[in-house]
Amino acid sequence: xxxxxxxxxxxxxxxxxxxxxxxxxxxxxxxxxxxxxxxxxxxxxxxxxxxxxxxxxxxxxxxxxxxxxxxxxxxxxxx
Amino acid sequence: xxxxxxxxxxxxxxxxxxxxxxxxxxxxxxxxxxxxxxxxxxxxxxxxxxxxxxxxxxxxxxxxxxxxxxxxxxxxxxxxxxxxxxxxxxxxxxxxxxxxxxxxxxxxxxxxxxxxxxxxxxxxxxxxxxxxxxxxxxxxxxxxxxxxxxxxxxxxxxxxxxxxxxxxxxxxxxxxxxxxxxxxxxxxxxxxxxxxxxxxxxxxxxxxxxxxxxxxxxxxxxxxxxxxxxxxxxxxxxxxxxxxxxxxxxxxxxxxxxxxxxxxxxxxxxxxxxxxxxxxxxxxxxxxxxxxxxxxxxxxxxxxxxxxxxxxxxxxxxxxxxxxxxxxxxxxxxxxxxxxxxxxxxxxxxxxxxx
Numbered sequence: 001x002x003x004x005x006x007x008x009x010x011x012x013x014x015x016x017x018x019x020x021x022x023x024x025x026x027x028x029x030x031x032x033x034x035x036x037x038x039x040x041x042x043x044x045x046x047x048x049x050x051x052x053x054x055x056x057x058x059x060x061x062x063x064x065x066x067x068x069x070x071x072x073x074x075x076x077x078x079x
Numbered sequence: 080x081x082x083x084x085x086x087x088x089x090x091x092x093x094x095x096x097x098x099x100x101x102x103x104x105x106x107x108x109x110x111x112x113x114x115x116x117x118x119x120x121x122x123x124x125x126x127x128x129x130x131x132x133x134x135x136x137x138x139x140x141x142x143x144x145x146x147x148x149x150x151x152x153x154x155x156x157x158x159x160x161x162x163x164x165x166x167x168x169x170x171x172x173x174x175x176x177x178x179x180x181x182x183x184x185x186x187x188x189x190x191x192x193x194x195x196x197x198x199x200x201x202x203x204x205x206x207x208x209x210x211x212x213x214x215x216x217x218x219x220x221x222x223x224x225x226x227x228x229x230x231x232x233x234x235x236x237x238x239x240x241x242x243x244x245x246x247x248x249x250x251x252x253x254x255x256x257x258x259x260x261x262x263x264x265x266x267x268x269x270x271x272x273x274x275x276x277x278x279x280x281x282x283x284x285x286x287x288x289x290x291x292x293x294x295x296x297x298x299x300x301x302x303x304x305x306x307x308x309x310x311x312x313x314x315x316x317x318x319x320x321x322x323x324x325x326x327x328x329x330x331x332x333x334x335x336x337x338x339x340x341x342x343x344x345x346x347x348x349x350x351x352x353x354x355x356x357x358x359x360x361x362x363x364x365x366x367x368x369x370x371x372x373x374x375x376x377x378x379x380x381x382x383x384x385x386x387x388x389x390x391x392x393x394x395x396x397x398x399x400x401x402x403x404x405x406x407x408x409x410x411x412x413x414x415x416x417x418x419x420x421x422x423x424x425x426x427x428x429x430x431x432x433x434x
Contacts, residue, residue, distance in 0.1 A: 030358075031361045031362055031365075031374050031375070033356060033359075034356060034358060034390065034391060035356065038390060041375060073359065073362075074424050075362050075363055077424075078363055078367060
């Protein structure tokens with residue numbers, strides 16, 4: 001997964017995970033990287049190519065988003 | 080049924096009162112959590128024009144209510160702690176004024192575990208005739224506390240940490256003689272013919288249906304602690320902290336914050352790995368090693384400014400009775416690998432940047 005959504009509160013992050021999974025989209029919660037957003041402790045990884053689709057779905061469910069980022073952290077290359 | 084529920088609540092209250100050596104069980108009131116208890120004390124005692132003194136290592140559960148009260152005319156003095164979180168008593172003494180309405184401090188930093196000498200602070204407060212409120216969220220159940228011997232006026236505690244209760248439980252100890260107006264008013268199951276809030280404890284502060292199931296669980300946690308002995312719990316955490324500090328000091332590229340002395344801190348240790356963000360370290364610990372840590376600012380921005388770790392934050396380990404020395408060994412082994420990885424990853428970045 002090469003995309004990341006940051007949120008203002010974990011309330012929205014958890015809801016976003018549920019909504020995206022229910023729509024058959026990949027989503028995984030991770031500790032929020034401070035360099036992208038200082039606002040919330042958790043962020044959601046997703047497929048960046050799906051970003052327009054994701055924004056539409058989340059907006060329709062009134063899930064509030066802080067920001068959307070392209071995100072390929074070096075921790076992916078662990079091992 | 081309601082009598083059975085009341086018996087459960089009163090049994091937990093009795094066990095807690097004995098555990099902290101309160102004058103009598105009515106001096107313990109139940110709350111949703113430590114934050115709720117701190118809000119009750121701060122909003123109950125402070126009025127516009129009052130002066131309050133606190134420390135720079137407080138959690139937002141104290142800082143945010145105080146900054147809000149400041150907007151309505153309460154004067155707030157924040158006394159700076161040293162970079163390891165310890166308090167210079169002279170500074171605290173200088174901040175108190177005739178007529179200071181309240182002194183509020185944590186018992187231990189939730190970031191570094193640094194213990195404040197609450198006996199000394201309490202005796203200073205008494206000498207200066209200032210009521211003293213302690214935030215014992217980090218220490219209740221982990222370090223022996225005798226409220227009468229220490230001489231605190233109010234003490235907020237959390238149920239789900241050292242006291243081994245469920246989340247959503249906590250309480251406030253109010254010394255006999257301290258007058259605290261309630262934060263909420265409502266039904267108490269007592270004095271039901273009157274439309275005015277009862278003025279006696281614990282009912283004054285316990286309006287609405289209590290979290291009976293949670294409070295029963297909290298009572299069970301404290302009974303378990305009483306069985307093993309809070310001194311044993313303290314000793315166990317001290318051993319784990321000491322083992323972790325010694326092990327971390329041997330890993331090149333790790334910085335430990337706080338006193339770095341198990342005798343001077345509770346079961347909390349904060350550190351950083353050179354070349355890695357706290358969130359990266361936390362993610363690898365979780366996903367690759369199954370080890371849980373908290374990362375970032377830990378709801379205490381002022382404490383991080385004191386330590387010099389704002390705004391990046393730290394990685395924080397915290398221990399309890401059920402953690403083992405084998406788990407600490409495993410964490411140290413994982414951190415050896417992470418520190419090596421961070422070093423080589425940082426080198427790769429420099430290479431990429433230069434190319």
